[in-house]
Amino acid sequence: MTQARPLRADAVRNRKKILDAAHLLITRHGPEVPMDAIAEAAGVAVGTLYRHYPTKTDLVGAVLSRHVERMTLAVEEAADRVRAGEHAMTELTALVSRVIEAAAQDHAVKAAAQGVGASYAPENDTRAAAALTELITAGQADGDLHSDVTVADFYLLLATAPLDQPREVRERWLTLTLPGFTAAAR
Structure with missing residues (x-):
């Protein structure tokens, strides 16, 4: 080969x-x-x-892949910081906020990708899920995250973010929803 x-x-x-x-x-x-x-x-x-x-599909797919790669690296970097001693819940909160803001900025790119049928390499999903699992496990070990919180829960949180609203609304939404994941909220 x-x-x-x-x-x-x-x-x-x-x-x-x-x-x-x-x-x-x-x-x-x-x-x-x-x-x-x-x-x-x-x-x-x-x-x-x-x-x-x-093709336009190839180009839009490459733009989308670059966005997904940046988000994957952000999750992996947060996991690295937790391994180095940073507080898991602090890292998770900052990560979710960062991902939501990036998604809001790239909302048009994602819509374009759907419109032309573009996709990205799924190995980023595997990498991001592994790093996010590590962050969740650390948050649960610290007693900050409820024991039944999963990667799918965080993906659902991100999928329901009000990306089409102003930053202040997104920040308020996150302030109201993220505590539902914590051990103290239940």
């Missing part, structure tokens, strides 16, 4: 510029933004864009 050659430095730069431009334009204008507008905003030729992302 042959291995794929690593991308040249200029190709890596072009890919980043394309993804940055696509994220910005899709967020502002939705999935119907033309590919040539994305290429122009990225400062690359349309052919370069199509060489990296042959």
